[in-house]
Amino acid sequence: MTPRIALMGAGLIGREHADLVIAHPTATLAAICDPSPEAEALAARLGVPHWTDYAAMLDAERPDGAIVALPNHLHAPAALACIERGIACLVEKPVADGIAAAARIAEASERTGVPVLVGHHRRHSPDIRAARRTIEAGELGPLVAVNGMTLFDKPDAYFEAEWRRRRGGGVLLINLIHDIDVLRHLVGEIESVRAFTSSARRGFEVEDTASIAIRFVNGVLGTFIISDGAVSPWAWEYTSGQALYHPAQPGPSLFLAGRRASLSVSDLYLWRHAEEGAHWQHPLVREYRGGEISATYVNQLNHFIDVIGRKAEPLISARDGMATLAATLAVERAAHENRTVTLAEMLAAGEVAA
Template sequence: MIRIALLGAGLIGREHAELIQTHPGAELAAICDPSPEGKALAERLSVPHFSAYVEALEKTRPDGAIIALPNRLHEAAALACIDRGIASLVEKPVADTVAAGARIAEASEDRGVPVLVGHHRRHSPDIRAAKKSIAAGELGGLVAVNGMTLFDKPEPYFQAEWRRQPGGGPLLINLIHDIDALRHLVGEIESVRAFTSSAVRGFAVEDTASIAIRFRNGVLGSFVISDAAVSPWAWEYCSGQALYHPSQPGPCLFIAGRKAALSVSDMYLWRHAEQDHHWQHPLLREHRPGDGSRTYVNQLDHFLAVIRREAAPLISARDGLATLAATLAVEMAAREDRTVTLDEMLATAGQRAVA
């Protein structure tokens, strides 16, 4: 049995606890969370409870740790795990700043202790199927991509003051998942341009954004996101894989290539019947379904393999750093009304993009 310490027992932390408890190859070594809710969860699951993560790591000596703490605490907790040779799964974002993410990546690489970043969509059957189709050359050379994440968060969600302030909006909370999926499927991002608006709620933080993306391989993309719009067009709905949202099967991402186009998450491939056909010929529609697996179970299975040193992290700390830098570039591009490159973002911490 692989023993895992859970650092942070908030909404996603509690889901991790339940997944570990029901997994035949894992067990909870400890829950570390100073809140009464964290202590109650530990008591309910009959596992040791701690208020300080260093004490939890020292006293329980787990095989791995899941870091589901507030973003500003990711760096210190990840470094504490690395110092003790403990593989960790760090919930997204890898850190709250590019510099902090860079320090985690460097420590992980220097010490040879793996860090897996919790961009769970890469473990989702629809994203897996899309990656397989692209890698197999079914779409040919990629040309363009377009996507959207549109949903309506309720008023009580914004009772927390930090969600009404810069950094608490859909860019860093939600778009970061889409950015990671785009990097995974399409390629590394070269630069972004963006516009944001807070016209719906009038908060200091954005509620809507539109983004133009240039990828290093020449692909161009666009994306729109809002947490103030009613729609079924978001991965959380379309994939049927989210923990807290209803399933609304359909597409939310469209990838077009020289040979075919693919819609995700409904996973339809559109292609010509003959190689010499063009825009005046009808298209054939073929289904490319996933394997029916569950995203978060897949992620835990992978993390166990990482802990056992049987697999390299699918999303390493450096990979997660590139996703964080690209997401922060969107915020900067909108705020400063200019194009922002990933090289510029990473240079602030003396880093380079993932090759």
């Protein structure tokens, strides 16, 4: 099968998707829909039809799959337009701009059986795949605790856009959502969160830094620190070497501790006792659990092609993406209202039966 994939939205990430589809050995780019002059020029350069109305494009081109790389508020209408036509779609993260809109996508996908894959690309990253395999193999034993960091420095120019200085435009909803998705993928469903935020470094309304405490349904406890105003190598963007716009700085940014052993990610060192019965007064041995060489976004596209061909269930469905969105919004609310917020509360507020 040579799947024909259409692209909706050819902005920053949409252009990356276009390049990936063009470079793929089996997929072809069916068309691009984006009203911007830059997108029109891109379609002409790539020799594919250009559209300004995505519904008209879907009707005329009848692609096998579609990538939704539109602004967040258009994710739900675009995904629903695909589902109505039986077209599998890859919807960029967040799955929608709110829980109710995410629920509409999930419900339509489940009712019709038309698959939706949410673009939480880190799940396709070699380091996250290895961590998941190691946990699933029971090498860490039951997980006890997790601790992670996303600490990097965005340039001042990034904040020239007014919306990035206001509540909702900061590291929690733009960046933490990726970390929350990885934590859910590796550790399990989140039960509740507490959080502190600070805007002390930049002084904008929006937070520049947050510390988060997490209780998982399975009893694991977690902490996470995030800031877009700190110079550090401790962020998946650096440690994985897999991000599109950041240098590789190999090392750890996530620590998973279990009853039998611990694992640091992205460097994938497993620490365990050499002998049964050993404890905190005995030395640990360190073993490497990495080795896979592959590219996250290529892996994601390969998986999407399997989803289009109905050979695989989406690694992250619309309902899964909704839970990641709800947990991220819970952190924002917990910080703002200075209280514990549960995932159940967020889903109920979004008028969703989880």
